[in-house]
Amino acid sequence: MKNFALIGASGYIAPRHLKAIRDTQNNLIAALDRFDSVGILDSYFPKANFFIEPERFDRHLEKLKYEQNVELDYISICTPNYLHDSHIRMALRRGADAICEKPLALNPWNLDALQKMEYETGQKIWNVLQLRLHPSIIALKAKVDSAPKDKVFDIDLTYLTSRGNWYYTSWKGDISKSGGIATNIGVHFFDMLSWIFGDIKENVVHVQTHDRASGYLEFKRARVRWFLSINYDVLPSSIKEKGQRTYRSITIEGEELEFSEGFTDLHTEVYKNILNANGFGLEEARQAIEIVHQIRNTKPIGLKGDYHIFAKKELAKHPFSKLH
Known part of the structure; x- marks a missing residue:
C-alpha cells in the first residue's frame, strides 16, 4: 500500500483521483485545498487529514515522516493550471513522485527546470494523459x-x-x-x-x-x-x-x-500504470x-x-x- 497526499481536494477532477487511489488499494494520508468544501473525502478517505494552509500541510507531512516513520510516496495535483509547476516542485522536494493533471506547466521552458529537479531528487513527474x-x-x-x-x-x-x-x-x-x-x-x-x-x-x-x-x-x-x-x-x-x-x-x-463512452475509469487506469512505473512522464x-x-x-x-x-x-x- 502506497501513501498519497492530494492538493486541490475541492476541485472538479479531485473525485477521479480519490477513486483511483482507493481502487488501486492505496491510502490518502493528507489533503490540501484553500476551500473547505471537501465533504467528498468522506466517500473515499474519511480519516485523511485536511488542511487549508500549505505551510501546515507541509509541516504535517514532515512530522509523519520524522515522528511516525510514515513515508509519502505520491502527491496528486488537481489544482488550477498556473499552480501545477509549483505544486510539482513541492512534491519532489517532499521526496514524493508527482501525479499531475494537464498541463504540467503553462510554458515549455518550465519543463526543463522540472526535468532538472527530477534528476536532482530522483523522483518522477507523471502526467494524467487519460x-x-x-x-x-x-x-x-x-x-x-x-x-x-x-x-x-x-x-x-x-x-x-x-x-x-x-x-x-x-x-x-x-x-x-x-x-x-x-x-x-x-x-x-x-x-x-x-x-x-x-x-x-x-x-x-x-x-x-x-x-x-x-x-x-x-x-x-x-x-x-x-x-x-x-x-x-x-x-x-x-x-x-x-x-x-x-x-x-x-x-x-x-x-x-x-x-463518447469509456471515460469512467480512465484515471484509475492511469494510476495503475504509474504504480507499475509505466505512466506518462x-x-x-x-x-x-x-x-x-x-x-x-x-x-x-x-x-x-x-x-x-x-x-x-x-x-x-x-x-x-x-x-x-
Whole structure:
C-alpha cells in the first residue's frame, strides 16, 4: 500500500483521483485545498487529514515522516493550471513522485527546470494523459500505425463545452492562470493528436477570443482543423434540442470517431500504470504544451486558408471576460 497526499481536494477532477487511489488499494494520508468544501473525502478517505494552509500541510507531512516513520510516496495535483509547476516542485522536494493533471506547466521552458529537479531528487513527474488509454483512441492509433507510412489523414476536431458566467470570474477566465481556451479545454486533445500522428509541422491560429479558439495543425501524419468553445450559442441546434450542453466530434477522413463512452475509469487506469512505473512522464507531455503555448502567443490570421467551418460562427463579446 502506497501513501498519497492530494492538493486541490475541492476541485472538479479531485473525485477521479480519490477513486483511483482507493481502487488501486492505496491510502490518502493528507489533503490540501484553500476551500473547505471537501465533504467528498468522506466517500473515499474519511480519516485523511485536511488542511487549508500549505505551510501546515507541509509541516504535517514532515512530522509523519520524522515522528511516525510514515513515508509519502505520491502527491496528486488537481489544482488550477498556473499552480501545477509549483505544486510539482513541492512534491519532489517532499521526496514524493508527482501525479499531475494537464498541463504540467503553462510554458515549455518550465519543463526543463522540472526535468532538472527530477534528476536532482530522483523522483518522477507523471502526467494524467487519460485519452491515451481510451479504447477508441488506442484503436485509432493502431489503425494509423498500420496505414501506409506516407498516408496523411484529414481531421476535423470540434469540442464545445458550455460554461456559465462563473467561468469568467474564476481562474479559468484569466488567461495568465488557465492559458486560455486552447490550454484549458484543448490540451488533452492536442496531446492525443500528438501521440497518434507524430511531430508538429505547422500551427496556424484563425480565431482566438474569450470564448473560442480555432486553427489548423499539421502533424507528420495529419492535417487538423480544430475548433474549441465554451459558448452555448455555438452548439448545433440538434444538441440544444436534446437539452445537452456539450458536443464533441472528431472526424477522420470524413468518418466520425466514436468515443463518447469509456471515460469512467480512465484515471484509475492511469494510476495503475504509474504504480507499475509505466505512466506518462514529462517528455510525453512536452509537445502538447508547446502547441498550446504557441497558440496562446500567436496573432490570429482570421478566416484565411484551411479553417474549421465553425470558425465562421458569429463572435460575441462577454461583459465579464478578462481576455478582451
